[in-house]
Amino acid sequence: MLLVLSEDHKEHLAFLSKVETAVVGEFGRIALEFLRRGTSPKIYEGAARKLCVPVEMVQHGVEGLMFLMTESSKHMISEVDFLDSVLVLGFGLELNQILLQIYLQHHSQIRSILSQLPPSLPAYHNLEWRLDVQLASRSVRQQINPMVTMRLLLKRGRDSSSRVLQTDPSTLLHLISTLEAALATMKTSHARRILRNIK
Secondary structure: OOOOOOHHHHHHHHHHHHOOHHHHHHHHHHHHHHHHHOOOHHHHHHHHHHHOOOHHHHHHHHHHHHHHHHHHHHOOOOHHHHHHHHHOOOOOHHHHHHHHHHHHHHHHHHHHHHHHOOOOOOEEEEEEEEEEEEOOOOOOOOOOEEEEEEEEEEEEOOEEEEEEEEEOHHHHHHHHHHHHHHHHHHOOHHHHHHHHHOO
16 A cells, blocks of 8 residues: 655655755654654754754654654555655655654554544444344245344444444445455556556
8 A cells, every 4th residue: 555645745755855864863753752742842943943944844844754654654554665655755765765764663653652542533343243044924935035234333532333234145245355356456566656646
């Protein structure tokens, strides 16, 4: 899976190509610290003074890096997909490798921090299912009419809810095969090229 970066994110991350590689590593540390404790204007101001650039430029650079790391960690993208995702930024090989190292060093820690945040959308918790088969009725003595009933349990923070879905087995099998085909298509090199060029 490739990340699709908006023009704003590309612009924010472009700042990283104008600073030294050691500074990019420091920005990665700051971004991780901000994920843990929240942002601090004083740190932005100090970094802006050292680099002789506007505070907003430093802030956008750190926020862009934070977005890149959190989205990559959230979707658990592979090393190859991460490098393909940052190719659109036009960075050099050395900077891409530094970003990859930051991601690999901290992705499990970022996932841990994200898991503690209250989710904005309901998340999967559990699935219960039952297969009902009607074998006969008063009007038709011999019939087989199977139906799959599923109860999807969702959680949002401490709140929980459920959705009941019902379908016949052939529709369910068709849905599964369509989703599996879509996932397989996303892994092809052609799909990666298309995603890389989407703006």
